[in-house]
Amino acid sequence: MPKLGMEPIRRDALIKAAIIELGQVGSLDVTVARIAKRAGMSSALAYHYFGSKEHMFLAAMRHVLSVYGAEVRGALAVGETPQARIRALVRVSFTGSNFRRDVVAAWLNFYVMAQRNDQAERLLRLYQARLRSNLRHALRPLVGGRAASLADGAAAMIDGVYLHEALGTGEPDGARAARAVETWLDAAISGKAP
Amino acid sequence: MPKLGMEPIRRDALIKAAIIELGQVGSLDVTVARIAKRAGMSSALAYHYFGSKEHMFLAAMRHVLSVYGAEVRGALAVGETPQARIRALVRVSFTGSNFRRDVVAAWLNFYVMAQRNDQAERLLRLYQARLRSNLRHALRPLVGGRAASLADGAAAMIDGVYLHEALGTGEPDGARAARAVETWLDAAISGKAP
DNA sequence: CATTTTGTTGATTGACCAGTCAATAAACAA
C-alpha cells in the first residue's frame, strides 16, 4: 500500500533508527537489516534510498552534527555578553538531544568511523573547527591572546566529558557536566596562566 | 618445525598485532585471520591460544592498560612533591608507548567495545577509577576539598586531548598535549573556583 | 484507459568470517 512522498519520511526514519542502533549495539553488530526493521521497512528499501550502509551512517552523522550546529547557532544568537555566549556554547553541548545516551554513544562510533572514512573525518573535523572558532571568538573579549589556547582546552574538556558519559552507567546529568566545564573555564579566565 | 615454549611468544605477538590492526583498520574490519597473519601464524593458532576473537581483544586491552599502569606507578614513585606527582601523572599519559597513534586509536576502539562487553567495561572503569584516585591524592595537599572535582576535570581533559589526538592528522605531540593539561591545572589550582 | 513514476519487498547471490577439527611433526618422558 504505497503512499507518495514517502522518501523524506523513510530517510528520516532510517537515520534515526541508525543512531539508536549505533548507540545500543555498537558499529560492530549493526546491520542494515536491523536498522531497516527498527525503521519499519525491509532492508531492500534502505538500500533503495541510501545505496550503501556507509552512506546511511554518513547521513546519520550529518544529521547529528546539523542538529548540534542548529542548537549552537540558536544559543549564540540569544547570548548578549561574551560570558553568556560562552555559557551557551558549553551548555548546548550537554543539553537536549545532544546529551542523550544513544547520541553520545553514536558520536563515539562516529569517531571510530572517522579513522578510516575520509568523508566522516572531514565532517568531524569541520565540527571541531567550528566549535573552536566559536569558543575563540567568545573568549577573545575576555582573555585576549589566551583565547586560542583556552578554546582548545575547553573543546578538549567538552569532548572528554562526553567520552566519559559514553561509558557511564548512571543517567546522564547534563547540568553537572556543564558545571564541570564552566568551573574550569571560570578558573582559567580569572587565572594567570599564559 | 615446532619449538617448545612458544606460547608466551605467540600470545605476545598476537596481542601486539591486534593493537596495531585495531589502530589501523578499526574494529569493524579487524579479522582474526588478519591479526594472525600480521603476527606470522595461521588463524587456527590464534584460536588455539585465545579461544575467541573477543578474548584476544580483551587481552590486548589488558596489555595496554597494564603498560600504562606500570608507567604511572613508576612516575609516581619518582615524584617527591605533590606538584611533581601531578606533573608525572599528566606527562605519563602523553609520553612513550601510550601516545603512539596506534595505541590511541586502539583506546578509542576499546571505548566502543566497552559499551557492549561487560569485561571490557569493567576494565576501562577500573583504569578510570585508578587515574582519578591518583589525581585526587596528589591534588589534596594542594587544594584540599576541591581535589575531587579538580581530579575529575583533569581526567576528562586527559581523555579529551587523547580523543582529539586519535582524530588528528599531524604527528602526535605529547609535550604540547601535556602542557595544555598542565596549563589548565595550574590555573585551576591557583584559581578560586569551588 | 494506458503509461510512467514512485514505493515496496521476497528471494537470492556471492563473499567473508568466526570457530572447529583432524592430521602432522618436533620435543620430551618412560
Add this chain to the structure above:
DNA sequence: TTGTTTATTGACTGGTCAATCAACAAAATG
C-alpha cells in the same frame, strides 16, 4: 622405543551479511 605433550596448519562448516534484482502495487499523468 613408545607414548605423551606441545606446536602448528590446511581444509572445512555454518552462518551472516551487504548488495542486487525481478516483480508487484498504488498513485499520477496523458
